[in-house]
Amino acid sequence: MRPLRIVVAKAGLDGHDRGAKVIARALRDAGMEVIYTGLFQTPEQIVQTAIQEDADGIGLSILSGAHMTLFPLVLEQLKAQGAQDVVFFGGGTIPPDDAVALKKMGVRAIFTPGAPLQEIVDFVKAECGKERSLLSN
Amino acid sequence: MIERPPQQRTGPGSGALDRTISDVPLKALYTPEDLGRLDYDRDLGYPGFYPYTRGLHPLGYRGRLWTMRQFAGFGTARQTNERYKFLLQQGQMGLSVAFDMPTLMGYDSDAAEARGEVGRCGVAIDSLADMERLFEGIDMGAVTTSMTINGPAAIALAQYVAAAEKQGVSRRVLGGTIQADILKEYIAQKEWIFPPRPHMRIIVDMIRFCTQEMPRWNTISISGYHIREAGSTAAQELAFTLADGFAYIEACIEAGMDIDSFAPRLSFFFNSHIDFFEEIAKFRAARRIYARRMRERYGAKDPRSWQLRFHTQTAGCSATAQQPENNIVRVAYEALAAVLGGTQSLHTNSMDEVHALPSEKAVEIALRTQQVLAYETNVTNVVDPLGGSYFVESLTDEMEREAEAYFEQIEEYGGVVAAIEAGFFQKEIAEASYRYQRSIETGDRIIVGVNAFERPEETEEIELLRISEGTEREQADSVRHVREHRDPGAVRATLERLQRACRDPHDNLMPHLIACVNAYCTEGEIVEAMVDVYGRYVERSVF
Numbered sequence: 257m258r259p260l261r262i263v264v265a266k267a268g269l270d271g272h273d274r275g276a277k278v279i280a281r282a283l284r285d286a287g288m289e290v291i292y293t294g295l296f297q298t299p300e301q302i303v304q305t306a307i308q309e310d311a312d313g314i315g316l317s318i319l320s321g322a323h324m325t326l327f328p329l330v331l332e333q334l335k336a337q338g339a340q341d342v343v344f345f346g347g348g349t350i351p352p353d354d355a356v357a358l359k360k361m362g363v364r365a366i367f368t369p370g371a372p373l374q375e376i377v378d379f380v381k382a383e384c385g386k387e388r389s390l391l392s393n
Numbered sequence: 394m395i396e397r398p399p400q401q402r403t404g405p406g407s408g409a410l411d412r413t414i415s416d417v418p419l420k421a422l423y424t425p426e427d428l429g430r431l432d433y434d435r436d437l438g439y440p441g442f443y444p445y446t447r448g449l450h451p452l453g454y455r456g457r458l459w460t461m462r463q464f465a466g467f468g469t470a471r472q473t474n475e476r477y478k479f480l481l482q483q484g485q486m487g488l489s490v491a492f493d494m495p496t497l498m499g500y501d502s503d504a505a506e507a508r509g510e511v512g513r514c515g516v517a518i519d520s521l522a523d524m525e526r527l528f529e530g531i532d533m534g535a536v537t538t539s540m541t542i543n544g545p546a547a548i549a550l551a552q553y554v555a556a557a558e559k560q561g562v563s564r565r566v567l568g569g570t571i572q573a574d575i576l577k578e579y580i581a582q583k584e585w586i587f588p589p590r591p592h593m594r595i596i597v598d599m600i601r602f603c604t605q606e607m608p609r610w611n612t613i614s615i616s617g618y619h620i621r622e623a624g625s626t627a628a629q630e631l632a633f634t635l636a637d638g639f640a641y642i643e644a645c646i647e648a649g650m651d652i653d654s655f656a657p658r659l660s661f662f663f664n665s666h667i668d669f670f671e672e673i674a675k676f677r678a679a680r681r682i683y684a685r686r687m688r689e690r691y692g693a694k695d696p697r698s699w700q701l702r703f704h705t706q707t708a709g710c711s712a713t714a715q716q717p718e719n720n721i722v723r724v725a726y727e728a729l730a731a732v733l734g735g736t737q738s739l740h741t742n743s744m745d746e747v748h749a750l751p752s753e754k755a756v757e758i759a760l761r762t763q764q765v766l767a768y769e770t771n772v773t774n775v776v777d778p779l780g781g782s783y784f785v786e787s788l789t790d791e792m793e794r795e796a797e798a799y800f801e802q803i804e805e806y807g808g809v810v811a812a813i814e815a816g817f818f819q820k821e822i823a824e825a826s827y828r829y830q831r832s833i834e835t836g837d838r839i840i841v842g843v844n845a846f847e848r849p850e851e852t853e854e855i856e857l858l859r860i861s862e863g864t865e866r867e868q869a870d871s872v873r874h875v876r877e878h879r880d881p882g883a884v885r886a887t888l889e890r891l892q893r894a895c896r897d898p899h900d901n902l903m904p905h906l907i908a909c910v911n912a913y914c915t916e917g918e919i920v921e922a923m924v925d926v927y928g929r930y931v932e933r934s935v936f
Contacts, residue, residue: 264936269494269510271583274624274710274826277936281827294934295583320494321749321860325509351748351857369714369747370843373834 258289260384261311265293265302267330270320275347275369279315282373283380299329306342312384315376316346323350327358341391343383347371405845408837414668415626416828417791423783431786436681440776444684446677446789448735449700453776454767460738461763462539464706466491466516467750468864469871470526473516477531479753483760487569489539489740490527491515492549497584499545499920503869511865514750519872520915524552525559534562538569539614539704539738544586546573546613547595548919551906554607570611570660573599576637576809580818582619583932586920589810591927594898596641597648602903604655611660613641614704620818621664622710624826627675628792630664632799633818635682640809642691652691656698665731666708667723673779674788676734679703682793705731706740712747716842717855720744725762732772733779739763749857816935823936875913883912888922895926 264280266273273295284290291309293302306314318326327346334340347367350358355366365379401410401421412418431437438444441451450456463485466473477488493515495507501519502511511517518524533556542549550571554564575592578585587595596613603612617634625633638661645655663679665672683701687693707727712720721744728741741759743751751759767773779785806812813819832838839845887909894900909919 268508269498269500269506269584271578272623273583273934274622277823278624278827278830280936281823282830290936292934292936294932320510321513322494322509349747349749369712370840372844373830 257388260288260313260380261291261309262288262313262315262380262384263291263293263302263306263309263311265297265305265314265316266295267297267299267302267316267318267326268320268322269296270318270322271295272319272348273317275319276315276317278373279317279347279376282377283315286377286381288380299326299333302330303333303337303339303342307337307339311342312387313343313345313380315380316344318346318348318350321349323348323358324354327363328361331362341387343380343387345379345383347376405836406839408835409832409839413627413671413788414666414829414838415628415671415825417628417671417788417795423787425783427783427787431790436790437780437786440780443688443696443699445680445700447777447780449680449702449737451776453735454732454773455776458767458773459732459736460486460537461760461767462487462489462704462738462740463756463760464489464491464539464541464740465756466493467514467858468512468516468860469868470516470518470523472512472864474527474529474531476753476756477527480756480760481531481536483757484764485760487537487539487738488531490541492540492542493517494584496916497542497544499548499586499916499924501872501915501917502865503872504917507865509865511868512860517864517868518549518552518916519868520875520913521552521555521559521910522871522875522913524549524556528556528560532562533557533560534566540569540571543572543575543578543582544584545916545920546571546575547599547902547906548910548916550599550603551903551910555907555910564607566609567607568609570614571599572616572662573613574616574637574662576640576813577616577620577634579813579930579932580620580633580637581623581625581822585930587923587927588930589813593640593644593810595902597644597650598902600641600645600655601648601650602901603658604650606903610658611702612655612658614660614662615641616662618662618664618706620822621666621708623822624710624829625822626825627666627668627671628795629799629821629825631675631679631682631792632796632803634661634663635679635686635796636800636803636809638683639686642687646691652687652693653695653698656687656691656693657695657700660737661701661703663703663705663731663736664708665705665727665734665736667711667727669726669730670785670788671792672727672730673734674785674792676703676705676731676736677785677789678792678796680735681789682796702737704738704740705734705736707731707742709742709746712742712744713840713843714747716848717744717747719842720747721758721762724759725766728762728766729770729772732766735777745855745857748855750860752856752858754856816933820935872915875915879913884909884914884918887912888914888918891919892922892926895923
């Protein structure tokens with residue numbers, strides 16, 4: 257079976273890419289194939305990248321405070337482009353209340369500063385693995 | 394008599410005993426031998442004297458305290474104006490403007506690119522009308538202001554000058570600084586607009602304009618803060634920041650300016666991270682390297698040109714989301730390091746900034762932290778109290794050595810711009826930040842509340858500042874209103890003249906920008922006009 261493929265994305269005008277790059281490295285070191293979108297992507301572009309790359313998951317990083325706008329837009333695009341099987345998760349400077357709200361909307365997990373890399377890696381492996389086995393059944 | 398050799402402790406965090414947070418090797422003990430070749434006059438000097446290792450002023454903070462300057466901005470200009478008045482009433486000594494993402498990236502609040510970002514991480518400033526509102530009721534001739542904006546810095550400066558002149562304050566008396574350090578944007582913070590080479594010309598124009606017309610303005614503030622926040626080591630922050638500064642200086646010299654005409658008004662901005670002595674050593678090394686370079690390599694003659702003056706901010710990246718009150722303590726130590734390192738001004742972070750922009754309460758505690766430091770601890774009573782410490786002096790030397798090694802590497806690339814284009818800095822920083830994160834993962838380093846001493850149930854107890862959904866609509870309406878109530882002929886004419894100046898390297902852009910701003914051209918329109926000529930920068934990403 258091919259390794260898991262994950263798109264690590266930065267959306268909007270937010271240039272803070274330290275977290276996204278560290279996560280990208282950690283996922284790659286855990287044996288996954290990582291596609292980093294680079295900065296300033298629109299929700300449409302992020303979902304298109306995931307589809308073109310046949311990705312199992314999208315991790316979106318936002319530290320500019322625009323999370324309540326951009327996460328729902330990515331969810332909308334996933335739906336519009338028929339890619340709801342892609343595991344969508346994210347992180348950044350996101351207050352706890354907002355994280356709860358985003359999870360209700362369908363974001364699978366929100367990781368805030370201080371989240372252990374291993375926890376993120378384990379989450380991605382488990383959730384994306386689950387989706388795969390569902391698809392192959 | 395010792396019967397058993399002393400044993401180093403083992404267990405949590407012991408993996409970090411032999412190195413600083415930046416992986417500089419440490420010994421258990423430093424002695425006079427570590428100062429082997431140190432020559433007091435050559436390497437330290439008295440405070441206020443070359444090479445300024447011990448500080449810029451003979452009396453240190455006895456002569457004058459550092460400026461307590463809290464960075465602030467959110468929502469609309471009117472909301473931020475209220476916060477400024479609050480901070481000034483609480484005893485803050487200068488203002489520092491945080492702009493929102495669309496403003497930093499050159500988009501108006503009603504642009505598609507701005508959706509979700511307006512007023513979120515700073516104040517939205519679209520046109521002169523917003524800048525006027527931001528300073529309403531604040532005497533721009535009396536207060537000093539620092540503005541953190543880089544891509545569109547020349548436009549923000551034009552707006553500041555125009556707003557002051559509307560208040561009847563001459564540009565000649567305006568005090569403060571503007572970050573305008575675009576090189577570190579390509580290196581670390583990633584808020585750019587134009588490509589590096591044309592942008593260097595904009596900076597030279599700004600420095601020349603300020604030198605001639607704004608004698609009290611610190612022309613640009615060259616910043617390592619964001620390099621560190623992006624994950625660099627202390628030595629990388631030091632080296633890359635100074636290298637950026639030297640690149641601007643060389644560009645001005647190449648443009649025919651006399652170094653002593655502009656160098657005294659350059660300033661720097663550093664991070665103060667949690668590794669206490671390493672930070673102090675970094676600040677001291679920065680002054681010494683700069684003084685030597687300015688005098689020996691660039692031949693500056695005015696002692697003020699040799700003096701590296703800097704602002705410091707405590708490390709946002711050292712704050713934790715878990716147990717946020719602990720951040721108050723971290724900030725206090727980091728602030729102390731900045732003061733023992735001889736900073737000229739200081740911003741102390743608020744405990745809640747990992748979650749959101751700071752609440753008024755959190756900002757007040759952060760400011761009080763500085764006031765306690767300044768007035769209660771007595772650390773200001775003696776000038777450079779750590780000077781001569783075996784450890785601090787050898788760590789200062791080590792910082793200087795590491796920085797010099799980086800300067801050589803940068804030169805091999807053919808300078809800062811070429812090294813940016815090759816992705817050198819970006820790769821070095823990504824490596825360092827990953828190394829650091831791994832050391833926390835393995836437990837070599839302990840972060841209290843994160844990988845040790847966790848609370849079983851993390852409960853949120855602090856009040857957060859929320860930016861209302863209405864802000865974006867209000868600000869978008871406001872910029873549309875400005876566009877409808879101005880002279881369209883003046884807008885067209887000033888933008889055309891600006892574009893002509895962009896094509897003519899001998900025509901300074903600043904007066905044209907001030908004319909555009911006075912015609913109420915919006916920031917987005919001015920940026921678009923300039924992008925037409927210069928293009929937009931696109932990064933090749935590495936991780």
